[in-house]
Amino acid sequence: MTAEIPGALRVAYKLLVNDRTKFTALVLGITFAVFLMIEMTSLFAGILSRASSTVINIGASLWIMDPSVQTVANTIPLPDYVLDEVRSIPGVKYAVPFYSGAALLKLSDGTYQAANVIGLDDSTLVGRPGLLKGKIEDIFAENGFLAVEDSEFYKLKGATLGSEFELNDNRGRIVGIAKVSSSGLFGVPTLYTTYYRALQYIPNTRFTISYVLAEPKHASDVTQIKARVAAAGYLALTKEEFTAKISDFYKYHTGIGTNMLLMTLFSFAVGLLISGQTFYTFILENIDKFGALKAIGAKGSALVTMILFQAAFVSLTGYGIGVGLCALVIWLARLQLPDYAAIITFLNLGVAFLMVVVIASISSYVGVRKVLRIEPFDIFRG
Amino acid sequence: MVNAAIQATQLNKWFGEGEARTHAVKDVSFEARFGEMLYVVGPSGSGKTTMLSMISGILRPNSGTVRIEDTDIWAITKDQLADFRLHKIGFVFQDYHLFPRLTTAENVAIPLILQDRPWDEAVREAVRNLEVVGLKNRAGLPPVKLSGGEQQRVAIARAIVSRPDIMIFDEPTASLDGDTGRNIVQFVRQEVLSEHRCIVIVTHDTRIYEFADRIMRMEDGRLAGFERGDGSLDAQ
Ligand SMILES: Nc1ncnc2c1ncn2[C@@H]1O[C@H](COP(=O)(O)OP(=O)(O)O)[C@@H](O)[C@H]1O
Numbered sequence: 001m002t003a004e005i006p007g008a009l010r011v012a013y014k015l016l017v018n019d020r021t022k023f024t025a026l027v028l029g030i031t032f033a034v035f036l037m038i039e040m041t042s043l044f045a046g047i048l049s050r051a052s053s054t055v056i057n058i059g060a061s062l063w064i065m066d067p068s069v070q071t072v073a074n075t076i077p078l079p080d081y082v083l084d085e086v087r088s089i090p091g092v093k094y095a096v097p098f099y100s101g102a103a104l105l106k107l108s109d110g111t112y113q114a115a116n117v118i119g120l121d122d123s124t125l126v127g128r129p130g131l132l133k134g135k136i137e138d139i140f141a142e143n144g145f146l147a148v149e150d151s152e153f154y155k156l157k158g159a160t161l162g163s164e165f166e167l168n169d170n171r172g173r174i175v176g177i178a179k180v181s182s183s184g185l186f187g188v189p190t191l192y193t194t195y196y197r198a199l200q201y202i203p204n205t206r207f208t209i210s211y212v213l214a215e216p217k218h219a220s221d222v223t224q225i226k227a228r229v230a231a232a233g234y235l236a237l238t239k240e241e242f243t244a245k246i247s248d249f250y251k252y253h254t255g256i257g258t259n260m261l262l263m264t265l266f267s268f269a270v271g272l273l274i275s276g277q278t279f280y281t282f283i284l285e286n287i288d289k290f291g292a293l294k295a296i297g298a299k300g301s302a303l304v305t306m307i308l309f310q311a312a313f314v315s316l317t318g319y320g321i322g323v324g325l326c327a328l329v330i331w332l333a334r335l336q337l338p339d340y341a342a343i344i345t346f347l348n349l350g351v352a353f354l355m356v357v358v359i360a361s362i363s364s365y366v367g368v369r370k371v372l373r374i375e376p377f378d379i380f381r382g
Numbered sequence: 383m384v385n386a387a388i389q390a391t392q393l394n395k396w397f398g399e400g401e402a403r404t405h406a407v408k409d410v411s412f413e414a415r416f417g418e419m420l421y422v423v424g425p426s427g428s429g430k431t432t433m434l435s436m437i438s439g440i441l442r443p444n445s446g447t448v449r450i451e452d453t454d455i456w457a458i459t460k461d462q463l464a465d466f467r468l469h470k471i472g473f474v475f476q477d478y479h480l481f482p483r484l485t486t487a488e489n490v491a492i493p494l495i496l497q498d499r500p501w502d503e504a505v506r507e508a509v510r511n512l513e514v515v516g517l518k519n520r521a522g523l524p525p526v527k528l529s530g531g532e533q534q535r536v537a538i539a540r541a542i543v544s545r546p547d548i549m550i551f552d553e554p555t556a557s558l559d560g561d562t563g564r565n566i567v568q569f570v571r572q573e574v575l576s577e578h579r580c581i582v583i584v585t586h587d588t589r590i591y592e593f594a595d596r597i598m599r600m601e602d603g604r605l606a607g608f609e610r611g612d613g614s615l616d617a618q
Pocket residue numbers: 381397398404405406424425426427428429430431432433
């Protein structure tokens with residue numbers, strides 16, 4: 001860095017910003033790309049998070065399942081001896097059965113509504129949700145169910161404490177309204193009840209346990225527990241591993257991941273094309289000015305700094321507006337569509353930022369090459 | 383004058399290869415002195431601009447040396463040479479190359495800004511120089527709002543703003559009417575030229591010959607001789 005930079009940067013800034021049309025086109029190109037990239041990846045992140053909502057909401061440390069399980073929703077029932085087997089492993093503090101299954105509710109107005117029913121272990125209620133209304137003990141009351149107030153709650157048509165419904169000719173009664181951190185992906189409301197009531201009310205296959213939930217005595221016991229479970233022919237995953245496995249399923253074994261990836265790359269390419277092309281034209285239009293600066297005595301390094309500054313300024317402005325626009329659109333969409341799944345994660349922001357840096361680098365590389373190559377003599381001759 | 387401001391020795395420059403090769407400047411040696419206004423004249427294509435570019439550190443000669451004050455300018459590094467141009471040499475280009483996105487005053491301030499002078503101070507200094515070329519009232523406008531002649535005056539103001547030791551003007555009055563051209567060159571002669579400065583001007587404009595100390599004629603890339611400003615041949 002030479003001491004002449006600040007003045008030169010101010011010149012660079014004015015060259016850039018005072019050319020309103022080009023500046024707007026440059027910023028819009030980046031904004032557009034950032035908006036699309038973040039929107040795409042946020043939507044995907046939202047879907048992934050919802051796909052793992054049960055794992056997130058229950059919060060158990062270890063999930064024991066059939067090795068063929070791909071997502072939390074597609075359960076493969078386990079025989080009861082798996083529970084005993086897990087309980088007998090040294091290092092397991094406790095292990096409980098867990099039920100998750102689909103059910104068809106007949107609401108009080110006579111309409112039908114599909115729902116996800118979760119059965120919590122009767123003696124411990126491991127994984128119980130926080131309650132907005134009602135008392136948790138009432139889950140043991142006759143026909144007691146908790147309704148989850150998530151984005152699907154309205155489908156229960158104004159359910160509140162005391163509301164009743166039918167489930168396979170059994171009566172159900174809402175005794176609590178629960179709050180969970182993540183809504184589900186499948187667009188159905190969720191009800192919590194006890195494990196045994198779930199088994200009684202919902203017809204089942206020969207085996208009944210959806211998952212065995214376990215808590216290790218110490219974090220260091222996890223490896224050993226996993227090995228023992230594996231030896232028995234089953235799979236134990238930490239909640240992080242399970243979430244990752246579910247994410248991987250959606251990313252790699254459904255069309256969603258590929259499409260998202262394509263759309264993100266597409267946004268990137270469009271942004272690169274618009275911004276790169278505009279920046280290149282901008283440099284070309286100013287090439288004789290850069291040449292004149294060189295002739296007057298600006299060093300190559302000063303010119304490079306000017307171009308990098310311009311590229312960085314455009315990119316950051318476009319990035320900022322793009323992120324803001326995205327947040328605004330997601331917020332607006334949520335007002336209209338409670339189911340709208342997008343979440344902006346730091347990873348999304350980071351990925352978009354990285355792509356913007358790549359766009360800016362490619363654009364300025366092209367500009368720098370051009371500017372370093374001009375001969376002041378050609379400028380001098382006119 | 384004792385010291386040479388510019389000392390060019392056996393300068394040669396050619397462009398292109400084979401059939402297309404042009405020997406633009408051939409074995410040119412001369413001195414420009416401190417305190418002098420040296421004119422370079424000659425037909426179009428005779429190598430004036432090429433020669434000027436070599437003595438101002440913008441175009442590397444194929445052979446020969448250029449000494450300015452005590453520096454052999456083609457023996458120092460690129461960055462050193464850039465710095466040297468910035469601090470020692472002021473240019474008026476054949477085209478003016480003004481920045482359309484800067485104001486006229488900011489354009490004139492460029493050499494000072496590159497020299498690291500504070501922005502506002504540089505712009506104030508620029509406005510003072512615009513005043514001497516008669517354009518103070520245009521200081522805040524973008525150059526595109528100015529006529530060709532006015533833009534040329536802006537370019538002259540930019541070349542002299544930092545009062546460099548060496549000033550190199552390539553046809554500075556080409557698009558000025560007679561009086562304006564004369565007035566500006568007269569001003570430069572009286573107010574800018576001094577004992578320790580030297581000005582080299584390429585021109586066809588006979589109306590300003592009266593301000594020349596010497597006139598150097600080029601023909602077909604060669605130095606054809608010197609004349610006094612009054613037209614008499616000077617053997618030198
Ligand atoms: N970059 C270049 N490439 C090829 N030929 C050039 C180049 N610059 C100048 N010339 C040639 O060199 C000769 C001298 O040009 P120049 O110095 O511009 O002349 P003047 O300024 O006296 O009109 C001309 O024949 C011109 O065509």
